[in-house]
Amino acid sequence: MPSLLGHRSPLRWLLLSALLITAPLSAANEPELERVTLQLAWYHQFQFAGYYAAKQRGYFREAGFEVEIRHGGHDVYGRPIDPVEDVVFGRADFGVSRSDLLLYHSQGLPVVVLANIMQRSPLVFLTLEEHGFTRLEEVGERPISVTLPDVDARLSAETLASFHRAGLDLERLNNRAPSWALDDLLDGTTQLMPGYLTDAPYFLEAFGAEPVTITPESYGIDFYGDLLFTRAALIEERPERVEAFQDAALRGWAYALDNIEEVAELITQHYPTRNALYDIHFLRHEAEKLRGLMQPELIEIGYINPIRWESIAEVYVELGMIEHYDLEGFLYRPPAPASTDFKRLVRWALGGGILLLLVIGLASYLLMINRQLRHEVARRQTAEDSLRELAEKDGLTGVDNRRLFEERLQQCVAHARRHHQPLTLILFDVDHFKQVNDCHGHLAGDQVLVEIAQITRPLLRTDDHFARYGGEEFAVLLPGTDHAEALQVAKRIWQVNRDHRVTSNTGPICYSLSLGVASLDERDQDPHDLVRRADERLYQAKHQGRDRYFGAAGYATST
Template identity: 85%
Template sequence: MPCLLGYRSPLRWLLFSALLITAPLAAADRPELERVVLQLAWYHQFQFAGYYAAKHQGYFREAGFEVEIRHGGHDSYGRPIDPIEDVVFGRADFGVSRSDLLIYHSHGLPVVVLANIMQRSPLVFLTLEEHGFTRLEEVGERPISVTLPDVDTRLSAETLASFHRAGLDLAQLNNHTPSWKLEDLLDGTTQLMPGYLTDAPYFLEAFGAEPVTITPESYGIDFYGDLLFTRTSMLEDRPERVEAFRNAALRGWAYALDNVEEVAELITEYYPTRSPLYDIHFLHHEAEKLRSLMQPELIEIGYINPSRWENIADVYLELDMIEHYDLEGFLYQPPADPDGADLKRLGRWALGGSALLLLAIALASYLLMINRQLRHEVTRRHKAEEALRELAEKDGLTGIDNRRLFEEHLQQCFAYARRHKQPLTLIMFDVDHFKQVNDSHGHLAGDRVLVEIARITQQELRTEDHFARYGGEEFAVLLPNTDHGEALQVAERIWRANRQHQVTSDAGPIGYSLSLGVASLDESDRTPHDVVKRADERLYQAKRQGRDCYFGAADYAASK
């Protein structure tokens, strides 16, 4: 360590000396601040804290910008503000949007992603416990208000994809334009509406309600949340200015996450929120939720992962929302060595041969140090991507596959079984009266039950079987090359093993039972979700028959 300090101290002294020589010229040559507009995607709140911090900490000014930050709720006529439209048509220079930006790019709009701020999407579908359903499949004729193409101009591919994966016919839904007002949910005007995980459940609980959240991730939809973007011409004409703005914004985000109380007070003082409910206490809550969506401990803020974007594009292709995509023109790649560019500019400002010599020595030393840092950064990114892949594919509680990975296996196994005319069977099951377990023993005990179910069930499966937590207390088992009779035997083993098992808790042993539905691939099946729908129907038939049992094709037919 002493050697490292001894090495770097002369470098700092050399750079400091060069800056002393060149500072007067640099100050005289500094341009006026460039005025730019940043268009947000919603009203002011901690969701955009990094941009407020970059402005008030002077990061934007240091980069040469005077930034106007505009909220993105509704305009004076009550119309929703579209950041993409404002940026493309030059009413704003930078904007905040979401993963749907790729759809616009694929349709020819000149937009480019500069940074992914939220690694996970905050979008959820909200209902209340009193309405009596926890899945999109149970919507039926209930009044709902979600952002589907028939009622809302602001496209939400996450919503459309989730409803598609749930097997719902959009034309049959009792859907109305969402107001985004929680009062509509509380008074029963709607029984399902979109919201953000960062705020809506907080307010519903404050109103004394018991919110139920249904996530797109439960249907295998794993999109990015907020991202920073600009128009393509801005990047092509002024790449250095775009990079300067991006760096300043990311500095602001790092500051905001490290100084939550200070930035929350800043928002309340300078940025009028949607209503008085968005007070300092809420902003602290929102900051905590936002950190879990950004995951700064795992991956650097703003990092763009092309593989994640390819998965998102595949969902759009599945929905026929795009015909093709080109990520190369859509995803911005920052320069590998932006600080090196600063040193080159410093070299142009240097006066006299001695200053140039000092800079040459400093630059050579600096590049050596940067080379070491880059090697370290490559290793760190590989580890971060592995961690993100684990988060993206595994259920955080039980450690088994999550629904997103299950959907991938389902698509692959369905296609393989159809092509090679092999059997394929699916078992869907969930825990009987699981709410009573939570109410009687607490949510920690309920979590323990789910973990034990995963452990016990895995012991009854083969290595080639795919076992996933499908959502909440519901699980799915995909059995390749397994006919219906064999699958019923597996279902019985799962049912019996769990029925005989008890989970240890502080209040004593907890017994539980399962209801299971079994369905096999049929020649008439057009999509994998036809199999899922039948298995799900048989699961619920098992519940209607008194629970604690399993239903296959013959049982289901006999019950009709």
């Protein structure tokens, strides 16, 4: 044994020496990871799953980053953390924010959107079934707590725009700054508060309450949800690093949506959530809601639509929050890969002096780029078409949504006044719709709304505009139609729905409508004056017994 060790000893020392010599060389070849910080907009939950997945799966490391992911709730002093402030002042390199980022950009802050993660905003207004209202117009003097001017520094443009479109006088509202605590809603301290579709209704139902959600989209306000952003200086100094980070983050999001259970477990094990309620069951629920807001089956994750951003900017201008906007420099444009490849090709060709190969290579390269461009144009056109459909049509009934109705209303009022033509609006909703849901189930209630749209559409002209106005309420805008003609249309809508029966698993469903009819008046100062009068007459029809149409003072019928 000693002799055997003696024979092996030189070999052992030789191998050890080689290892000692080559180890530093191997370490030198290993790229050093760049440390960067990602500042989230809230506490850890599935809302940020893509970033956790990108770190866990090694996508960030492959891109050359060691990423610190910081939660965005409150700091040690109880102050809310502002991702925009942290990124702009260099305390973080990347951040998560929402569409209000455009306000900061318009004020001169050098922020740039890298990717739109949520194609739809999760913000909703929450109330409870027991409070007895389903629209902002019905708030009246009820105690509410929403982010509006003079009560909260964290002004929400979505909130302000929704209340503006609802025609509410902000100075007359019984409003105080929101605590975002669901207990305030449950104990009646407030009857309306902001919340997120991904979590608040889930917790309210868990507490035994019956939540009612009112969406900004019902008022034509369609903003993005979470987005990934950085500061302009980082892009100017290191564009290739920003692109690498964006790509790794989007890979993480694709993985998270395809592996919900695994990533939910990852969050519970490595990322402390706000409290015990945010458990694995909630994370699964949140993931499914998030998928609906991201719509990865229809839209490429992270897709930035400049036209959509222009629409958001126009809302800010309408509200007087900004005077003008310039999206140049605000929406990220990755560096063109063609530039680097082309320079390499030129250097190689010049060094070798092979002009023919350069010409052939360049022609092939341009052909490849041309094909890629055609493919990209086709892909973007498909995405634009999908976005336009989502932005303009109600997902359940297929008729126009409230956002498109608001646009049509503005256009039709302007046209009617310019050409001195009549314009009439019919608003109608389903009587006792809650009873339909309670007796037959919500799926049957949805089917009622679908069939209302199906049997009402054939009664209208191609120039008429038919929209789902919100919940069980619909709107019909009749250009070039005077009041008497509109009453006949209302009668036909009322009659055909009154005679209709909807088939369900619990038996046929009978229902009736209440309708309000109003025509454009020269005294109308705003298009929404027309909506308010139609709405008042709809409620007059309800107060007189429902199942009727009401067109003017003293005119109602149910026969």
